Amino acid sequence: MRQPIIAGNWKMHKTSSEAHQLVSQLKSLITTSSVEVVVCPPFTALAEAVKAANQSKILVGAQNMFWEEKGAYTGEISGPMLKELGCTYVIIGHSERRQYFGETDATVNKKVMAAYQNGILPIVCVGETLADREEKKTMEVVGQQVREGLKGLDADQVKKLVIAYEPVWAIGTGQTATASDAQEVIAFIREILREMYGDVVQNTRIQYGGSVKPGNISELMAQPDIDGALVGGASLEANSFAAIVNYNKE
């Protein structure tokens, strides 16, 4: 049985005092105990989010990290820095990082390895663009991102891994993939992992991301291979994120 995991990707939103307030509100609004809940604020708000999440089941993740532990890398943040702050998860290879900051499957792979080395669990993002989908290349593109991004992991690491399937055309657009489209790609991802790692992938959790809202979460979660969601816009407001997390109580 895979425990569902729902994570909020706050992107470049919220100062540290706003983060404190949002996490404090979530603590009283989240009533389910069956879902693992993660918030991913910007680096500058991580410490405050960890403080606010104290004595609750809310876990904190970062949105990115560099693969080296320390050195002359101006502006970068390393695994040990995140670990010491209390981060449990780190999002790696979000499509916005691939699009605006030149991340590739090779850099994703280095960051994934570095996350494990530092005892932080990666949430690895994959997904096709609208052009890929229109050219019927979804499986090819996603397959390559999975194979290259996760190269060299061992079975124990794959067991704890979280993958977020986020079709780029569905992010921030209000256009969600249909639950059955999302299920189809996510089942395909699990099949690739099975080829690479065998049955251990029964434990790997795969989220859907892209315009997840309180109104569509139940249908997505009803799919057999969808184990949670990575939520952007709707995670910035306490009531909507709590409604998503509490989906099975509605």
Ligand code: PGA
């Ligand atoms: P969205 O973003 O929910 O605002 O579409 C999802 C994401 O980019 O992780």
